[in-house]
């Protein structure tokens with residue numbers, strides 16, 4: 293088995309025990325199996341104009357290498373190009389992209405910084421796996437430094453349609469960055485199609501079929517690898533978590549009212565104001581439900597220092613306040629809005645006691661909350677998932693109640709339908725979704741990607757002769 297080198301923007305702090313959360317756990321176990329190195333940003337600022345050195349921590353078979361970034365890196369690479377250009381662009385929010393050449397230069401500088409530090413750590417035969425939109429140019433930077441190993445990339449967020457992507461002034465540099473990999477993984481077949489179409493419209497390549505693409509005279513693999521969760525572990529955690537004190541106290545506090553749950557990082561892609569409007573619409577159209585159900589929205593703050601997020605955070609809070617003011621009564625608050633993170637097992641227990649999971653992002657690469665909600669249900673009496681058709685998860689979880697998150701009335705109707713759904717239909721939908729989740733869990737995702745990245749004896753040489 294080849295040794296594995298992972299690079300991601302954030303790396304779980306190895307000094308704080310085993311990582312939590314699906315992705316970190318899966319990568320950790322792949323690294324443990326194969327042995328390897330995990331490189332990325334520590335999450336901290338060096339406090340000066342220069343990034344800090346890579347600091348290494350050994351944990352069993354894994355070497356973690358974390359670097360503090362400079363103030364300038366944080367402003368240009370992280371807050372700037374990654375989160376004020378690529379993130380809104382890939383989520384179809386052209387109105388929020390704040391393109392600046394200086395930030396683009398900072399983005400390439402940080403990629404070069406990590407590539408230069410990685411170079412000396414890579415041994416012949418190692419597989420290199422780069423994660424997400426922060427690090428698209430890593431392969432071309434590594435190639436420039438003479439690295440010939442197999443390098444793969446996984447895009448966790450959507451790849452937008454070419455019309456949206458081409459609004460980026462430097463789209464050529466970004467797309468060329470991607471075509472330097474041996475394997476490019478996307479969440480869904482839609483993302484793959486959008487990417488192939490961008491190559492074609494640019495006149496630099498296109499889809500060869502069978503999971504192969506060509507660009508700039510070289511061919512590489514590009515396919516969908518829908519990310520999953522650790523289904524078994526999450527189901528067991530949820531079953532146990534209903535005995536958890538916080539979950540029990542929360543259940544009692546709802547005084548027998550049916551619980552609808554939403555869990556999202558506080559981000560504009562998650563459609564929170566539309567969701568609250570949909571819930572209000574449901575209460576207006578179904579007055580008999582007033583006082584009998586509560587929407588619990590758990591939304592830990594995220595990227596509060598990125599421009600645009602503060603305004604959005606205020607708008608979401610105002611929305612919750614407005615609905616509560618208009619619809620609430622002396623003894624009932626329709627929306628309980630929590631701006632803090634809750635523990636993972638408490639979260640699993642809350643999913644399990646909820647009648648409805650409301651997952652209505654305006655756009656999402658995959659959305660793991662939808663998968664966690666399903667995995668957490670009691671198979672004998674499952675809750676119902678209401679899911680945005682614009683979440684990658686909708687491709688697999690098509691037995692959820694799929695909604696257009698921009699259609700407020702459709703959200704309201706789906707909530708009403710979910711709350712009234714007979715047990716037999718709930719079990720049927722749950723079983724279909726759970727089967728899909730079990731077939732494609734997080735370890736399968738990891739294994740599939742790494743199998744595509746392993747050198748294949750039967751592959752023809754990467755250079756096209758035509």
Ligand code: GDG
Nearest residue numbers: 448519556557592632633634635636656657658659660661
């Ligand atoms: C990106 C893509 C893609 C949330 N609140 C709490 C909490 N969470 C956990 C959830 C879930 C995770 O955070 C969120 O994952 P998502 O997939 O829903 O969304 P993003 O953070 O935007 O992730 C996305 C993903 O990458 C993976 O490829 O699916 O499309 O945008 O696990 O449970 N966890 C705890 N407390 C909280 O309050 N413990």
